[in-house]
Amino acid sequence: MKMHQQGYNFAFLDENTKREIRRKVLKAVAIPGYQVPFASPELPIARGWGTGGIQITMSIIGPNDVLKVIDQGCDGGVNAVNIRNLLVKTTGVETTFDTKAATIVQTRHRIPEEKMREDQILVLQVPIPDPLRYVEPSEVKAREMHGEMDYSRMWIFLYENIVKWGEITIGARYPSLVNGRYLIDPSPIPRWDVPKLDNADTLYLFGAGREKRIYAVPPYTRVQPLEFDDFKFRVEDFNGHSCTRCGASHTYLNEITGAGNGQKIYACSDSSHCDKLRRARKEGTD
Amino acid sequence: MNVVFESGFDRVFDTQRIYRLMLDAVARPGKIMLLARPELYPPAEINPYAAGVAFTLLDSETSFALLPDNEASRQYICLNSGSRAEELSRAQFIILDGRGDFPELAGLCRGDLLFPERGATLIVMVDAIGEQGDGLRLTLRGPGVDGIQRLALKGLCPANMHRVQKLNREFPLGVDLILTDQNGALAALPRSCAVNIEKEVTC
Numbered sequence: 001m002k003m004h005q006q007g008y009n010f011a012f013l014d015e016n017t018k019r020e021i022r023r024k025v026l027k028a029v030a031i032p033g034y035q036v037p038f039a040s041p042e043l044p045i046a047r048g049w050g051t052g053g054i055q056i057t058m059s060i061i062g063p064n065d066v067l068k069v070i071d072q073g074c075d076g077g078v079n080a081v082n083i084r085n086l087l088v089k090t091t092g093v094e095t096t097f098d099t100k101a102a103t104i105v106q107t108r109h110r111i112p113e114e115k116m117r118e119d120q121i122l123v124l125q126v127p128i129p130d131p132l133r134y135v136e137p138s139e140v141k142a143r144e145m146h147g148e149m150d151y152s153r154m155w156i157f158l159y160e161n162i163v164k165w166g167e168i169t170i171g172a173r174y175p176s177l178v179n180g181r182y183l184i185d186p187s188p189i190p191r192w193d194v195p196k197l198d199n200a201d202t203l204y205l206f207g208a209g210r211e212k213r214i215y216a217v218p219p220y221t222r223v224q225p226l227e228f229d230d231f232k233f234r235v236e237d238f239n240g241h242s243c244t245r246c247g248a249s250h251t252y253l254n255e256i257t258g259a260g261n262g263q264k265i266y267a268c269s270d271s272s273h274c275d276k277l278r279r280a281r282k283e284g285t286d
Numbered sequence: 287m288n289v290v291f292e293s294g295f296d297r298v299f300d301t302q303r304i305y306r307l308m309l310d311a312v313a314r315p316g317k318i319m320l321l322a323r324p325e326l327y328p329p330a331e332i333n334p335y336a337a338g339v340a341f342t343l344l345d346s347e348t349s350f351a352l353l354p355d356n357e358a359s360r361q362y363i364c365l366n367s368g369s370r371a372e373e374l375s376r377a378q379f380i381i382l383d384g385r386g387d388f389p390e391l392a393g394l395c396r397g398d399l400l401f402p403e404r405g406a407t408l409i410v411m412v413d414a415i416g417e418q419g420d421g422l423r424l425t426l427r428g429p430g431v432d433g434i435q436r437l438a439l440k441g442l443c444p445a446n447m448h449r450v451q452k453l454n455r456e457f458p459l460g461v462d463l464i465l466t467d468q469n470g471a472l473a474a475l476p477r478s479c480a481v482n483i484e485k486e487v488t489c
Contacts, residue, residue: 010302015297015345016345019301019342019343019344019345022305022309023407025309026309026312026462027407027462028403029312029430029476030312030477030478031402031403031457031476031478060305060309062302062303062306147398179428179478181457203309203310203313216313218429218478219313219314220314220432221430
């Protein structure tokens with residue numbers, strides 16, 4: 001372990017703040033999908049830039065952890081780089097781009113393509129923790145609806161979507177039922193990633209700093225995206241496209257407008273997985 | 287009375303290590319973790335591992351109660367955590383000697399539908415925690431359990447387990463258990479876990 005910068009407590013937060021978050025995370029895990037309120041104090045990064053995830057990571061991380069931080073699947077995104085720098089400066093932990101080598105992965109908007117293991121934790125940054133925000137602006141009322149498991153308005157919202165547009169228009173942030181009890185907003189991950197939450201080996205922790213909520217999906221827990229018997233949930237369809245860098249056709253692809261000719265090209269969203277596939281392909285042809 | 291102020295316990299790194307094991311235990315009910323022996327010298331009524339768990343979670347924002355209550359332990363926890371002693375039905379944390387038979391457990395706070403997280407956390411001390419072996423044998427199902435998990439608790443009065451089952455009958459209301467034994471084994475039974483008592487023994 002490298003030394004962390006002096007003048008701060010390990011992982012920046014003071015121990016009282018960490019302890020509160022630790023207590024709340026335990027309750028979040030014990031009540032899968034329920035949003036636990038927490039204090040969410042100020043950080044050197046503004047609220048809304050991943051402070052929920054940062055606070056969870058700061059509260060669980062130890063000197064022997066290996067950290068990976070991604071933004072939209074990419075280790076080089078500006079949000080990821082800044083968060084990684086802050087965490088390294090205040091903890092001295094080792095970092096990696098390799099999903100397999102990390103013990104904690106903090107992420108914005110993606111779950112890595114490579115299947116995560118039992119000994120790893122995925123921390124997700126959440127902008128809007130309550131899926132009922134679509135149908136109910138009042139937190140007080142939404143809390144009652146969660147308490148009573150009254151999700152009828154969400155179902156009607158989805159139904160009306162289908163009637164109006166012939167499709168459920170929610171792309172990312174697809175509402176999903178955890179353990180048959182609580183409806184969660186899985187954060188703005190694409191639909192592609194939602195099935196990875198279901199019955200996983202890994203613990204998923206969700207932190208919303210601006211909205212001051214923590215929730216969790218424990219491993220081996222049912223996570224069902226809402227769907228109708230005659231209108232099933234489905235993930236993004238890349239319809240024969242593949243990544244221009246590594247050639248993969250089984251990953252989540254970003255659509256990019258090509259420079260010059262304005263044609264659409266596709267590239268993997270998970271950059272470190274893409275690099276791995278490229279290396280493997282190169283070695284295969286050499 | 288001579289109450290020890292614990293200076294050998296590292297409140298930054300020891301608590302972090304204990305917390306990660308605890309988090310893993312709560313995320314995977316019945317999984318047995320092994321704690322390193324903390325530099326703690328509590329009164330005889332409290333095992334040092336349970337004290338380590340308590341000092342990882344308790345501070346001046348929290349309240350606790352002891353079962354059975356005793357002056358030395360209460361002062362020890364107050365002094366070393368800053369947490370305040372509270373009556374049983376309102377305490378956020380209960381430090382429980384699992385061997386005793388405590389009807390009072392029926393009155394613990396289990397939260398309400400708007401704020402179920404306000405249900406109490408029990409730090410339970412037992413003699414031994416194993417996957418198999420002597421004592422109360424449990425089978426666990428639910429979130430965090432891949433199929434079925436077995437747990438054997440020696441030194442936990444079955445009547446206490448029945449009371450916890452009753453408290454946890456109406457999910458999401460309930461209480462969450464963190465168990466420690468004399469040798470540093472730690473396991474958890476969060477309220478989401480369906481507990482079935484396979485074999486009872488009198489304690």
